[in-house]
Structure formats: C-alpha cells, structure tokens
Amino acid sequence: MNSLTPTQRDRGLQRLRRLTFGATAGALVAVVGVSYAAAASYAGKSASSSTALNTTTNDSGTTTSTGTSQSSTTTSVPAATAAPTTGSSGSGTVTSGGS
Amino acid sequence: MTVAVKSWKALGTSVHVLVTSDDGLGRATTAVREVLEDVDVVYSRFREDSELSRLNARAGRTIGVSPRLATAIDAALRAARLTDGAVDPTIGEAIRLAGYDDDFTQIASADRGPLTLRAWRVPGWQAIRFDRRLRTVFLPPRVELDLGSTGKALAADLAATAALAAAGTGGVLISLGGDIATAGEPPTGGWRILLAEDSRVDPDSDGEVICLPAGGVATSSTTVRRWSRGGVALHHIIDPQTSLPTTGPFRTVTVVAATCLDANIASTAAIVRGRAAIDWLIGCRLPARLVENDGTIHYIGPWPDPTGVAA
Numbered sequence: 250m251n252s253l254t255p256t257q258r259d260r261g262l263q264r265l266r267r268l269t270f271g272a273t274a275g276a277l278v279a280v281v282g283v284s285y286a287a288a289a290s291y292a293g294k295s296a297s298s299s300t301a302l303n304t305t306t307n308d309s310g311t312t313t314s315t316g317t318s319q320s321s322t323t324t325s326v327p328a329a330t331a332a333p334t335t336g337s338s339g340s341g342t343v344t345s346g347g348s
Numbered sequence: 349m350t351v352a353v354k355s356w357k358a359l360g361t362s363v364h365v366l367v368t369s370d371d372g373l374g375r376a377t378t379a380v381r382e383v384l385e386d387v388d389v390v391y392s393r394f395r396e397d398s399e400l401s402r403l404n405a406r407a408g409r410t411i412g413v414s415p416r417l418a419t420a421i422d423a424a425l426r427a428a429r430l431t432d433g434a435v436d437p438t439i440g441e442a443i444r445l446a447g448y449d450d451d452f453t454q455i456a457s458a459d460r461g462p463l464t465l466r467a468w469r470v471p472g473w474q475a476i477r478f479d480r481r482l483r484t485v486f487l488p489p490r491v492e493l494d495l496g497s498t499g500k501a502l503a504a505d506l507a508a509t510a511a512l513a514a515a516g517t518g519g520v521l522i523s524l525g526g527d528i529a530t531a532g533e534p535p536t537g538g539w540r541i542l543l544a545e546d547s548r549v550d551p552d553s554d555g556e557v558i559c560l561p562a563g564g565v566a567t568s569s570t571t572v573r574r575w576s577r578g579g580v581a582l583h584h585i586i587d588p589q590t591s592l593p594t595t596g597p598f599r600t601v602t603v604v605a606a607t608c609l610d611a612n613i614a615s616t617a618a619i620v621r622g623r624a625a626i627d628w629l630i631g632c633r634l635p636a637r638l639v640e641n642d643g644t645i646h647y648i649g650p651w652p653d654p655t656g657v658a659a
Contacts, residue, residue, distance in 0.1 A: 344543075
C-alpha cells in the first residue's frame, strides 16, 4: 500500500475543502433560486383588516350603526375605485333599480 | 356642465345614454346601438338564432364560439368563482322550468296556468369546460347557459367603453335597465343616480340619490320582472342550490363597484345569499344598500349618509 507524502496529503485536503465549499455554495444558490421561483409563482397577499360601517334604517327612518371587521381575500369581487357621495351635487340623473 | 341624453328600448329593457359633450351624443348613441345589437344576436336566450341558443342546443359537444360570446362566458364563470356559485350561468334550464321561457312581455301578459316545480341543484359552473385561448366551450348534456345576470351588466360596460371612444372626449354614462356603467370624466359632482325598486321610476322622482364619480352601479330586485303561474308569483333571480326563485330576506340590493359587471355580480349574489350577504359584502369592501322584504334598509361600507341626501 502506498503511503502519502505530506505534500500529497495537503493537496488532497485542499481539494476536499474546495469541493466542500463549492457544494455548499451551489446548494445555497439552489435554495435561493427555488425560493424566488416559489415566491413569484404563489405571491399571496397580506390580509389587511378594515372596519366597515353597517347602518340600518327602517321605513320609519330610525337609524342604527355597528362596526364589523373583515379581512380581504384574493378571490373577492374587486372593491369600488371611488365611493359614492351624497346626491346634492352632480348632474344627469338616471334611476338604478330592478328590471 | 350640461349633460345630453338619448333613451330608447333594447334587450327587453330601457337604454339611456348620457354624455357630457353635446356634440358627442350622436356618435356615442350609434356606438351603443351597435354593441347592443351585437349582444342581442350573440347571447340572447330568447332568440332561436342567437349564438347562445345554438350553443345550448349542442350540449355534449365542444363548440368554437365568437370573441363576444367567449367574453360573456368568461365573465359568467368569473362571477360564479367570485361568489362561490351564488351567481351561476348553468341556471338556464331552471329559469325556463320556472316559467321564464319567452320574451318577458309574453310571460307577464297572462297567467298560463299552474306549474309543478321541484327543488334540485343546478349542474354547476364547474361542469363547463371553457378554453379562453382557443375560444371553445363544452357543455355537458342537458346543461343550458343563461347569461342574463352578468350579460346585461357586461353589455353596459362594453357600451360605455365604445361610447366614450366614439364621443372622443368628456364622460359617458350608460344605463341598461338600471344597471349603470360610466367611462371618462364625470360631470362636476359626479353622475346623479336615483335609487329605486324599479328602474322605470322617473329619475326626477323623490327618493334617495347618490353621486357616482366613477365605476358602475347595479340593482337586483325580486320586486320586478315577476310573473304569475296558477296564482303563484315568481321572479327571475334563481337560487342555484334549489333551482327555484330566491326566497331570502332582501328584496332589492344596490352595489357600487369598479365596473357595472362587478356591481351586478355582487348585487345578484347578495339576493341569493340572504343574510350571509352582509358580511360577504363587507369583506369585499363594496358600498351597498340592501332593502329587506319589510322595508328595513342596511347600508354597507362607505355609503353616503341617506339622511343628508337632497332628493
């Protein structure tokens, strides 16, 4: 059996260190790459909470209000881009009703 | 700012075209007429020669459809997804069996005798195989599509876009039987909209008025488009869970959304969902007004104070 000289052993150890470093760096790059691809594919959405006014008025004009909190979801009907305002201004009246 | 108006009847309902530039009214009107004529030919349920009728007659086969019908089916399937099936286009057979099987003027003119109705769940929108890219549709045997719920609102959005392009400047509002779409710059203060049970109510009547800066408004109601069979009153909003006209607590729901289509999806779903609609609408952050059968009104989201409204 051949015995290694100190020089040969040092070269072998250096090669082993290079391989270990290369494998570690490659694995790190792969983890980052896969993570980025997964995040891009399933971006998700943060659930923000809001409080909406729920007012009830009966035919006699009595009004009550309660607050309710809900979280948004990515599969809901999109919110209005602009809220309606009182009808004291504006022009061009039309009727929205059943048909 | 003056607003010019043109009104007529189409698709079995009233059409109003409003523009903020007087000289654009003629061009906008022509553009809207073209859109509505195309919609009628493509997805009317009451025309035997419409593309939708031909598609329904060929259930069980994969059929290529026109871009317009593909857009309408895509919108209907989106509505079903967003509402967990509360608004489902596969109610075609159910609404026909409930007696709404002809032009509404024919249905409403006389009681044609009693109907035997049974409760069953509609086939469901998941049964439809639709390829948006290839524009092909497969309906399982006996499945009939009805695009009425989303079709009219989609037509209002399409008409508004076409009208603004034709007018060239300013802003436009299109009302199709009370489903309202806007495009472009609104008049100062916004578009005034009277809220009523029936879209045929004179817009200058007393009542709650809101101003809309952009987007769409839709109202769904069980108090109109009603007919009678054997003395039993029926209406056109079908619950996909039972295939029967809805029997929930709300008779009329108005929703404001980014588009008329989205507003209609939410207002129709709210009628079908009943009490659960309140939390659902809050979760969607949609301004809404719900009228219970006894007249109690619920306001959801950023709705203007009704007591501060000058009628």
